[in-house]
Amino acid sequence: MDANIMFLATDSSRAASPLPRGCTFRESDWHILAGFWHPVAFLHEVTPDKPHAARLLDVDLVLYRTGDGITVARDLCPHRGTRLSRGFIKGDEIVCPMHGLSFNGEGRCTRIPSVANPVAPIPPRLKLQTVLSQERYGLIWVCLSGEPIWPLPEWPGIGNPAFSKLFMPVDTWMAAASRHVENFNDIAHFPWVHTQSFGGDTDWAAPHYEVTHTAHGLSFWIPYLEGGNRFPDGIEAERRQVVYRYDLTFPFSTIIAVEPQDSDFVHYFADTVCPVSAHETRIFQVVTDTSGNPDPELWTRDAHIINAEDKPMVEEQRPEDLPLDLRDEIHIPADRLSIEYRRALVGKFGLGAPLTS
Template sequence: MFLPTDHSKARDELPRGCTFTPGDWHVLASFWHPVAFVHDIADKPVRARLLDVDLVIYRTAAGITVARDLCPHRGTRISAGWIADNQIVCPMHGLHFGADGACSKIPSIANPGARIPPRLKLQTYTSIERYGIVWTCLKNTPVWQLPEWEGISNPDFRKVYVPSGTWYAAASRHVENFNDVAHFPWVHTKSFGGSTAEPIPPYDVEQTDYGLSFELPYHEGFNRFDDGIEGDERDVVYTYELTYPFSTLIKIAPQGSDYVVYFADTVCPVSARETRIFQLMTDTTGEPDGEYWIKDSLLINDEDKPMVEEQHPEELPLDLTEEIHVPSDRMSLEYRRGLVRRFGLGAPFAS
């Protein structure tokens, strides 16, 4: 009912009801994470949630601001307010906050020149816009780079944005599934999967400055590509580039032409068991068929989602002895090893 008056001990930085272990939360809070598509941030505040922290995202003339969704006056969710006079307005008492989070107006004070306490300020977070996505970091200094996405970064190529969706699964489970190739013929029977009789060829995983990469030839059971090559099936080469912790670019090169599809997948860990998916694509035509690729992507996601949501344990096992592995799991194994060795995820937290 009440917060204590004794503040001799600093309050824990962890959000109330945190679903992550303290150690994992602090590590993950040091990365960039996607929280919204830029085109969704218009003339109204937008709610988001990252690592169990409620956020508000709003746009002013100075750009997009990401802040904790909490008015410092009486603790209401400021995302329920609105934008006026180029500021976000609290719906409870009308306090106005600018792009930097500082309060500029308290309507209940009759004297417009009265001093406003500097502490009356939204808690803002570092944010950046890239690839049409709003990224933010809950710590002051990010420990890892944003992904560098070939093709997607080409300003001459129009981007197609897949409507974002929520998966009730760990972000790491989604990422591992996105980088898994052995499930294609079994799960993606309506979209692109090939023959279940064809084994997955051996492949090597490369350690990179940003994460992991591998290349794999595959025979797709459908022809999804607008490159003038006829046929109901296609041989392709996939190149996967994973940027830790949760971002992947896949380059799909159908054989027989110079055409390439660039498909990016990055996810927001809303909580330990809830994930917001952000995907976009382009191709070397520079003018991909948006309607077609959105339909294709949503079909693939619909095939994957129930499989991933029903995986157990819900958490990704970082102790490699807790699950059985086969040769096609090479990427999965290197991903799990990297999360532990590079960042200490899964380790006890030393306070």
């Protein structure tokens, strides 16, 4: 849709499109991504006292909690297009800040204050555009198409009810979600970027590793000698030999199990992202370990340092968009995961389809 117009055409409702105005994605890619589950908020961020605003694939959303649970809808009142996230919660309903219309947990309008007759029928069309959502791992996931083409991730450790979960502070990266995912699954940058966290020797040669195609994505593992000891397992050592086990669920979710080799301790670090727009990404991370009661101060500090090392590198990558034509960038042996990831985004889902004139 042309952004430089003042009026919608008189027959615009006939050509209504789910594609948001000012969409930063190619139309074909938007429709594919709309069929996946994406995280939009932590469960604890949506409180009973006020609405919560979010954005996914350039679509503004409002999340609100009622006695029936959490409702996710497009962030606009069907009466005059006001943002409901500017409203408030009253009597288990969300209230529009402009004209006071109330909507229940199903998104149905229950009250129009300006109508004098309290029992006057309310048009059925006066209903919010709710979207499909579900809760898992303390996150709220949304599928904009309403027909998911891929399952939610299965996260060992994080999904164990005997282990307490830590929710890392949410951050926004001005980068494509796919660029973040590749960085999170990249092994060759460890000793160069993570000098203040776990990075080891810069003369480390990345081992050959095999990438396995799973039912939901990709997986691989590698050994690594970390440049310190960050594990609270009672082992006294300046450096730790570990195994990293990566499990990626398409399109943008990964869990790493970090296993120190001289201990039974395992650290689980799950990373999933919300593609706010083509070049803006919200990062959600959930952490636990086999102690069952992970140390919040330790692991929050650890994640903060690691993310602060990665963020400027990823935000400054060029091109900003992930090249899905493998000829567009040079690859090295350590890029096996990246290569399989790019191939799968094209071959499995049709992302990055050639432009047609």
